[in-house]
Amino acid sequence: MPPVSWGAGMLYITGSKAHSIRLREIAIERGLKLNEYGVWRGTECVARETEAEVYEALGLPYIPPPLRENSGEIERALQGSLPALVTREQIQGDLQTHSRWSDGQDTSEAMAQEALSQGYTYLALTDHVEMFAWQGDVFHLFRQRQREIERLNEQLAGRLVVLNGLEVNIDIDGTLDAPEELLKEAEIVVAGVHYGHGQEPEAMTRRLIRALEHPSVHILAHPTGRRFGKREPNDADWERVFRRAYELGKAVEVNGYTTRMDPPTPIARILEQSGAWVALGTDAHRASDLRMMTLAVGLAQRGWLTAERVLNTRPLPELRAWLKEVRG
Numbered sequence: 001m002p003p004v005s006w007g008a009g010m011l012y013i014t015g016s017k018a019h020s021i022r023l024r025e026i027a028i029e030r031g032l033k034l035n036e037y038g039v040w041r042g043t044e045c046v047a048r049e050t051e052a053e054v055y056e057a058l059g060l061p062y063i064p065p066p067l068r069e070n071s072g073e074i075e076r077a078l079q080g081s082l083p084a085l086v087t088r089e090q091i092q093g094d095l096q097t098h099s100r101w102s103d104g105q106d107t108s109e110a111m112a113q114e115a116l117s118q119g120y121t122y123l124a125l126t127d128h129v130e131m132f133a134w135q136g137d138v139f140h141l142f143r144q145r146q147r148e149i150e151r152l153n154e155q156l157a158g159r160l161v162v163l164n165g166l167e168v169n170i171d172i173d174g175t176l177d178a179p180e181e182l183l184k185e186a187e188i189v190v191a192g193v194h195y196g197h198g199q200e201p202e203a204m205t206r207r208l209i210r211a212l213e214h215p216s217v218h219i220l221a222h223p224t225g226r227r228f229g230k231r232e233p234n235d236a237d238w239e240r241v242f243r244r245a246y247e248l249g250k251a252v253e254v255n256g257y258t259t260r261m262d263p264p265t266p267i268a269r270i271l272e273q274s275g276a277w278v279a280l281g282t283d284a285h286r287a288s289d290l291r292m293m294t295l296a297v298g299l300a301q302r303g304w305l306t307a308e309r310v311l312n313t314r315p316l317p318e319l320r321a322w323l324k325e326v327r328g
């Protein structure tokens with residue numbers, strides 16, 4: 001690939017194939033030819049150096065890579081109404097993380113330090129409820145962690161605020177595997193399926209909706225439960241699940257943990273269409289995992305999500321108002 005053809009070459013190599021084919025058709029419609037070396041009018045090259053120039057020569061605005069699937073982006077580009085995708089810089093905090101209080105590798109302080117270097121103003125510590133329970137009295141341990149968080153927040157002096165959160169298991173029937181009083185004490189509650197995968201779609205749909213309807217729950221975590229190399233995504237009527245989240249004013253997580261990346265892109269598109277709030281989380285189990293936010297953002301972009309829809313683009317006071325409002 002000659003360096004002068006970098007833009008055309010990148011477009012060709014990175015695809016997707018369906019997007020490239022559609023671009024070639026557009027070129028032909030305009031009496032041009034597009035290949036990996038450039039856009040051509042006869043033997044004259046009219047664009048090749050950058051992707052933006054190639055799009056411009058085809059009469060299109062620059063289409064960002066996460067949208068290049070020929071799934072409506074070219075029509076939207078032609079109308080001049082491409083979505084302004086959410087960016088990493090807009091993210092103010094991480095909404096799912098774990099510390100040594102459950103199965104995380106690092107202390108709450110180490111997590112907070114890393115959150116600061118990520119440029120965040122808040123961090124939700126959402127340790128697993130059941131892991132508190134394994135270690136002893138769940139209320140006692142939760143309040144011990146709460147005091148630790150309060151001390152930490154004093155030290156941080158407003159540069160970062162750690163939110164006292166929990167992650168709770170969604171049982172087979174959609175009830176939550178934690179005492180109601182405990183969930184009420186947590187400032188932010190994410191609920192997720194961690195066992196009983198592979199249910200019939202109708203049972204899974206009802207299960208997830210019931211969990212969303214629990215008054216203490218804010219966010220449905222890793223909605224499909226997929227794990228690369230381990231577990232296929234659970235099947236459910238995602239339109240119904242996400243519509244219920246929308247009706248309740250609650251959020252669905254886009255999880256950026258490397259082996260999760262949940263929901264998969266087609267389901268992220270359904271989430272986008274539902275109108276529900278979206279929470280980006282890394283599911284970090286060590287401080288360095290907080291860097292996976294770039295993956296969560298990338299997945300949200302593939303779902304066409306904009307900042308308006310993403311809860312953690314909001315500053316802390318707005319987030320806190322939302323957390324309260326959800327519980328009525």
Ligand SMILES: [Zn+2]
Pocket residue numbers: 167192194221222
């Ligand atoms: Zn989880």
